[in-house]
Amino acid sequence: MDIIEAIKNRHSVRKFTDKKIDENIKKELLEVIDECNREGDLNIQLCTEEPKAFDSLMAHYGKFSNVKNYIAIVGKKGNEFNERCGYYGEKIVLKATQLGLNTCWVALTFSKVNTMCSIEKGEKLCCVIALGYGENQGVAHKSKSMDQLSKINGDMPEWFKNGMEAAMLAPTAMNQQKFQISLEGNKVSIKSLPAFYSKLDLGIVKLHFEIGAGKDNFMWA
Incomplete structure (x- = not known):
């Protein structure tokens, strides 16, 4: 599937089967993780066959089941840290979707103490992304309207x-979709509205907009 199909097909999944992730798929994931770490100055790590992070009351409260694989989003604090985590984490999510895997962003309902990742001095574990083969493909959530999420004067360009x-x-x-995207000339600006984890969301939304609009059609303000 291409990247636009991945955007359309990706839904959050919390219950996973016992099927192991194929070594070739792992290799492709690690390649995109390495690329994201270089570009985003991050230390994102793939953790496989490791159930401890989701063996907690919080995980059960979050309705997670049989999570044995996840991506730990780690990086140096500061300099739009949460936004970078969202942007590059979602790049990996979309690659995982193209590879036939299911995912779910997880900010709170996992055990940070039991997460099997390396955190260097000055770094922080932002969140994790549950990963594997879902019991189902998840369902689409209701979205706010385009008018609620965008601000534009005049006609809306196709891009x-x-x-x-x-x-x-x-x-x-x-x-929560706490963001607004505005257009002035060919300059696009995006802002996050005050909300829980909205800076992380901003990076995810930014990547989706770039892919859909085509980076050649606009500049970020």
Whole structure:
């Protein structure tokens, strides 16, 4: 599937089967993780066959089941840390979707203490992404309207509409969609509204908009 199909097909999944992730798929995931770490100055890590992070009351409260694989989003604090985590984490999510895996962003309902990842001095574990083969493919969530999420004077260019459609499919914490995207000339600005994990969401939404709109069609303000 291409990247637009991945955006449309990706839904959050919390219950996973016992099927192991194939070594070739792991290799492809690690390649994109390495690329994201270089570009985003992050230390994202793939953890496989490791159930401890999701063996807690919090995970059961979050209705997670049989999570044995996850991506730990780790990086140096500061300099738009949460936004970078969202942007590059979602790049990996979309690659995983293309590889036939299911995912779910997890900010709170896992055990940070039991997460098997390396955190260097000055770094922070932002969140994790549950990963594997889902018991189902998840379901689409209701979205706010394009008018609620965008601000534009005059006619809406086709590329902006395409970008908004992709942004509206971006996963956000508790499906809150606390963002607004505006167009002035060919300059696009995006802001997060005060909400739980909205800076992380901003990075995810930004990536979706870029993919949908095409980076050649606009500049970020």
